[in-house]
Amino acid sequence: MFNYASVIAVLLVVSTACAFPTRSGSQVKHIWGETTRGAPLAGAPAQCPNSDPQTQQVTRLRQLANRIAQSNGDTFQGALDMSQMCIGVNAAWSNIDARTQPEVKTVMFSPSMLMIAQNDDELAAVLSHELAHVTLQHAGFGEAPPRASLDPDFADAQARASALQSEIAKLAKMGGRDKEIFALSEQFAQLQKSMNERIDAIYGEKNAHLSWFEQEADEVGAEFFVKAGFKKEFYLSMLWRSSTASVEDYQKCQKLIEAALQQPGSAARPERGNKVHPTTCWRAFHLKVDEWSHAHASEIGTLGSR
Numbered sequence: 001m002f003n004y005a006s007v008i009a010v011l012l013v014v015s016t017a018c019a020f021p022t023r024s025g026s027q028v029k030h031i032w033g034e035t036t037r038g039a040p041l042a043g044a045p046a047q048c049p050n051s052d053p054q055t056q057q058v059t060r061l062r063q064l065a066n067r068i069a070q071s072n073g074d075t076f077q078g079a080l081d082m083s084q085m086c087i088g089v090n091a092a093w094s095n096i097d098a099r100t101q102p103e104v105k106t107v108m109f110s111p112s113m114l115m116i117a118q119n120d121d122e123l124a125a126v127l128s129h130e131l132a133h134v135t136l137q138h139a140g141f142g143e144a145p146p147r148a149s150l151d152p153d154f155a156d157a158q159a160r161a162s163a164l165q166s167e168i169a170k171l172a173k174m175g176g177r178d179k180e181i182f183a184l185s186e187q188f189a190q191l192q193k194s195m196n197e198r199i200d201a202i203y204g205e206k207n208a209h210l211s212w213f214e215q216e217a218d219e220v221g222a223e224f225f226v227k228a229g230f231k232k233e234f235y236l237s238m239l240w241r242s243s244t245a246s247v248e249d250y251q252k253c254q255k256l257i258e259a260a261l262q263q264p265g266s267a268a269r270p271e272r273g274n275k276v277h278p279t280t281c282w283r284a285f286h287l288k289v290d291e292w293s294h295a296h297a298s299e300i301g302t303l304g305s306r
């Protein structure tokens, strides 16, 4: 989970009309070891709003965070050293929740998220995912998923959108330029639409532009998680535990996953959904089938034999 206010404001303006086959595999898998993006965030968090750094819950989270960081030393160093991050618990949150503010390297849990985790592995699953949002600096508007930034059409549209945004901001400051602002906003929306369609095409899946952040946080978070020696099955059990899916949803999904493992490539894929988080079944399927059984089976195998 992640604060997407700025992303949603921009991206929900449009929805794509393109249809993609649901059988195709996700064409984008993260590159093992590529766990950061952009210039490192300088400086420690301005404030760590922990109620009390000495509480048992915070101590437990920090211990897990240190284990993840030590096993992923290439990532968690310098500006991303664990001493530079805030890992805390917000006692005022009543929902099952964990939130990240990548710009201030802060990850906050609700007390109930800690309570539903059945063991350290399950808690580390959520923590790894949130830490991936920090290391990947998921900041919202202006970001492109890994392959889109290499796509000339996408890069061109992104540069033009960014220029338009500056122009709109300039006109807004002047005042009384509503007509021009309206016209430029229309152009901006068109560009955004074409960028979103490009992302969906690159990922080979409808609505990928809505949830590629969360896909990437799962992929990179799961890499942190397995490198720290946590058990993969608990990443999946925590996904289900923190979701609102029914037992039937779960059982149906297990069948899809089993079929895909038995007949790679020809089995049906679950729906990605049209939310900021892909559906729980999509996330479980993507990790277990795409990431762990295909894309990164050999890297994970090497870890197992150490």
Ligand SMILES: [Zn+2]
Pocket: 001, 002, 129, 130, 133, 214, 217
């Ligand atoms: Zn997330």
